[in-house]
Amino acid sequence: MAEVSFESLYHQEFPYVVRSLRRLGVGPADLPDLCHEVFLAVFQKLNSYDPSRPVRPWLFGFAFRAASEARGRTHRRRETSDDALAEHPSLSDPHSSAESNLARTLVLEALSTLPEERRAVFILHDLDGCSAPDIASSLGIPLNTVYSRLRVGRGEMVAVLQARVRGGSAS
Amino acid sequence: MSDPSMPSLPPEVEALLAEERPIPPVPPALHAATWERLGPVTQTAAVSGSAPVASSGLVAKLVVGVLSFSLGGAVVALLDRTVLAEARPAPQIVIVPAAPAVEAPVLEPTEPLAGKPVERAAVTPRPSRPAPKVEERSSAPATTLAEERAIIEVARTALARGQTADVLSAVAEHERRFERGQLAEERDFIRLQALVAEGNTSEASRQRQRFRERYPTSVFLPAIDEFGPHE
Numbered sequence: 001m002a003e004v005s006f007e008s009l010y011h012q013e014f015p016y017v018v019r020s021l022r023r024l025g026v027g028p029a030d031l032p033d034l035c036h037e038v039f040l041a042v043f044q045k046l047n048s049y050d051p052s053r054p055v056r057p058w059l060f061g062f063a064f065r066a067a068s069e070a071r072g073r074t075h076r077r078r079e080t081s082d083d084a085l086a087e088h089p090s091l092s093d094p095h096s097s098a099e100s101n102l103a104r105t106l107v108l109e110a111l112s113t114l115p116e117e118r119r120a121v122f123i124l125h126d127l128d129g130c131s132a133p134d135i136a137s138s139l140g141i142p143l144n145t146v147y148s149r150l151r152v153g154r155g156e157m158v159a160v161l162q163a164r165v166r167g168g169s170a171s
Numbered sequence: 172m173s174d175p176s177m178p179s180l181p182p183e184v185e186a187l188l189a190e191e192r193p194i195p196p197v198p199p200a201l202h203a204a205t206w207e208r209l210g211p212v213t214q215t216a217a218v219s220g221s222a223p224v225a226s227s228g229l230v231a232k233l234v235v236g237v238l239s240f241s242l243g244g245a246v247v248a249l250l251d252r253t254v255l256a257e258a259r260p261a262p263q264i265v266i267v268p269a270a271p272a273v274e275a276p277v278l279e280p281t282e283p284l285a286g287k288p289v290e291r292a293a294v295t296p297r298p299s300r301p302a303p304k305v306e307e308r309s310s311a312p313a314t315t316l317a318e319e320r321a322i323i324e325v326a327r328t329a330l331a332r333g334q335t336a337d338v339l340s341a342v343a344e345h346e347r348r349f350e351r352g353q354l355a356e357e358r359d360f361i362r363l364q365a366l367v368a369e370g371n372t373s374e375a376s377r378q379r380q381r382f383r384e385r386y387p388t389s390v391f392l393p394a395i396d397e398f399g400p401h402e
Contacts, residue, residue: 010206018197035205043209103190125174127192132174150177161184 004051006043013059014039020060023123024067025112034070038062057130057138064120064139071116110160117141118153125150126157211327319345319354326361330368338365360391 017038018031026034041062049058107127111119120139124130125146132150136143180188322345329337342362349355359382366375379395386392 010209011202014202014205015194015197018201019194023191032201032205032208035201036208039205039209100190103187107187107191125177126180126188129192147174150174154177154180158181158184161187162181165183165187 004046004049004055006046009042009046009055010039013055016056017059017063020063020123021067022108023111023127024064024116024119026067026070030070034063034066037066041066054130054134056128057124057134060120060124060128061138061140064116068116106161106164110157110164113160114153114156118149118156121146121149122153122157126154315349316353319349319352322348323354323357323361326358326365330361330365333368335365335369338362356386356389356391359385360389360395363395 014035017035021031021034021038038059042059045062049055111123114122117139121135124135124138125132130138132143132146135141135146135150139146141149179185322341326338326341326345329335329341338361342358342365345352345354345358349358352358359378363375363378363382366378382389382395383392
């Protein structure tokens, strides 16, 4: 079984963790602290990771819990939702078109309307392409719960995004 | 892969999601600064020659506590300016008891990491087990922890600059105010490093023994065994 060094995992998957945190509603100002927290936890638990298993759902579990705990800190400075959701210039892909960045912002906005449990399931399934069993393992929830959250979450996302698209077309 | 039993999404929604799926590059400054913040932990493991191991919740709180505020502001500033590899302004060492020392970044000029080759893990999908829980957070008042963080960050910054007198001063300040504080283990580790750095072997030996007794399961133990002094 190939060993996974923390350093290689960090450098390889750092962008994924950043993106996952953004999708989970973490604003640019909180990214440095949350990235640090996630990888610190990853470092401490790395010996429990099986390299033959997909790494991203495993990492997402850390990101989800870190983001969830961060939301619970009432004393932390929070950005306005608009600031948190708008794609920060330095976080935008410089090679992406304006339309692409707008689409990303719309998706982040729509994700922000979902409760965090359904949001996590939707992200893993419809953005990361994870299987339902991997999602269940990542989030530590029963498989049936994955499916139920996914069904509801997808319905909510479709409704919100279609409304945004129609609203954008109408304006 | 996603579950094939789930129905397809409407095309216009699918088109939006398709734009979001690619993982964009991250600012190199954020990538490098986070790696640097992890340094104290990862270097400890490297010194010991051991693979990362699960450690006590106290250490997690310690390191998160010490570092979470200290560099955050600096990195945000870097994000805003998309600055990479620029020499940082010399941080001022000031004990700020009531607020995080965000003006005292310990960032060194960094090299871009974007082009750094990484080894890929052989990862093939198979049913995975539950991810571990993130360490529990402390129930201590945030203000107290913030004060501890501020002092420890002063000590850490001084240590990075080789100013051992300032390190020991900050350590003494922390010990006076938070003898059994949440960051006491980090404080004692920093003190030991400073004593070794200034060549005070007798006191370092004493503090090393004390550290072993107080923190018998500390992840810092392999590191302090490495950097001596040895009896």
